[in-house]
Amino acid sequence: MLSLSSVQPARTSKPHPCDLPKLPFYRLHNQPQFSFFPPALHHHRRRRHPAALRIRAVDAAQPYDYETHLSNRFSQSTKLKIAIIGFGNFGQFLAKAFIRQGHTVLATSRADYSSLAESLGASFYSDPNDLCEQHPDVIVISTAILHTEKVLRSLPIQRLKRNTLFVDVLSVKEFPKNIFLQVLPDHFDILCTHPMFGPESGKDSWRGLPFVFEKVRIGPEKSRQLRVENFLKFFEEEGCRMEEMSCTEHDKYAAGSQFITHTMGRMLEKLGLESTPINTKGYETLLNLVENTASDSFDLYYGLFMYNKNAMEQLERLDLAFESLKKELFGHLHDVLRKQLFGKVEEGVKNPVLSKLPKNGAALPAPKSKTVEISNN
Numbered sequence: 066m067l068s069l070s071s072v073q074p075a076r077t078s079k080p081h082p083c084d085l086p087k088l089p090f091y092r093l094h095n096q097p098q099f100s101f102f103p104p105a106l107h108h109h110r111r112r113r114h115p116a117a118l119r120i121r122a123v124d125a126a127q128p129y130d131y132e133t134h135l136s137n138r139f140s141q142s143t144k145l146k147i148a149i150i151g152f153g154n155f156g157q158f159l160a161k162a163f164i165r166q167g168h169t170v171l172a173t174s175r176a177d178y179s180s181l182a183e184s185l186g187a188s189f190y191s192d193p194n195d196l197c198e199q200h201p202d203v204i205v206i207s208t209a210i211l212h213t214e215k216v217l218r219s220l221p222i223q224r225l226k227r228n229t230l231f232v233d234v235l236s237v238k239e240f241p242k243n244i245f246l247q248v249l250p251d252h253f254d255i256l257c258t259h260p261m262f263g264p265e266s267g268k269d270s271w272r273g274l275p276f277v278f279e280k281v282r283i284g285p286e287k288s289r290q291l292r293v294e295n296f297l298k299f300f301e302e303e304g305c306r307m308e309e310m311s312c313t314e315h316d317k318y319a320a321g322s323q324f325i326t327h328t329m330g331r332m333l334e335k336l337g338l339e340s341t342p343i344n345t346k347g348y349e350t351l352l353n354l355v356e357n358t359a360s361d362s363f364d365l366y367y368g369l370f371m372y373n374k375n376a377m378e379q380l381e382r383l384d385l386a387f388e389s390l391k392k393e394l395f396g397h398l399h400d401v402l403r404k405q406l407f408g409k410v411e412e413g414v415k416n417p418v419l420s421k422l423p424k425n426g427a428a429l430p431a432p433k434s435k436t437v438e439i440s441n442n
Contacts, residue, residue: 149172154264228289237372238319239374
């Protein structure tokens, strides 16, 4: 189709286009010959017209932007349909980020979050059967640790695609890994992950925050491998520090870091710490710790203890360290009291000194019940 934006006819005895009134639109292929003017207009009275004649063909072929087409196809191929099971605070926190990067988000939960999901741009399904019939690419288990097994066993997985990817975001890893392997048939893929941050610690940015994962069972097909990489790429593009390690390693490290952090935060909360006009930087850090840990449910803390076999050892180490510290303090107090009472300190008697505890996994020394007594001799 020929499209002309401006035509200058040859100089003939015919009227100049500028001398004619504005003409209606004529499509070239409807004309019996290559002529821009109907015969009836050749004898039209000559008068000036301010605008030059413009002929446009609205059905003219447009240039094909192949690069844009390829870019759009690639972008669509990397976007996932993600179903979140458990749409509480953390599920909503993840959903906002998924949607921000262009992924489609579906959600279900015990409570009705349909209005909230709609405001975020997600689709909410009160019935898990309806959600599974949407055939999501990824199922993200974002329930409380204590309810994970019950929720997973209640899912109508027979309605899902046979190669659906299951992902958990729980704070313990060996427990969900074992449940996945027990409940899910072999044709489902499994990825265990732990974003080691939450709505409070990650409210401003995820940059530099650790994201731990283990590819437990991924099918050999290229499409399944690519799907896992696209899911992990989401967290990488958000700035997370990606840490691939086994679930066993994760739980060992987490017991000595996350569980201890939550334990100390809850102990300080029991003390009822309050801000003062003379807060030091260290004290501000403790107040922030209390705030961050207190915002999490006790079920989360209990889950960290119940479903991480390393947690009990950490409690014992914490108790032993506290007892050793008290003995060191009371030992020095004993010397002061003896000096005040008798004017001297016993020679050859060494005060108890706090020493470092054995490393994680090593046998702990048996706790001693011996107390420091003040002699009257």
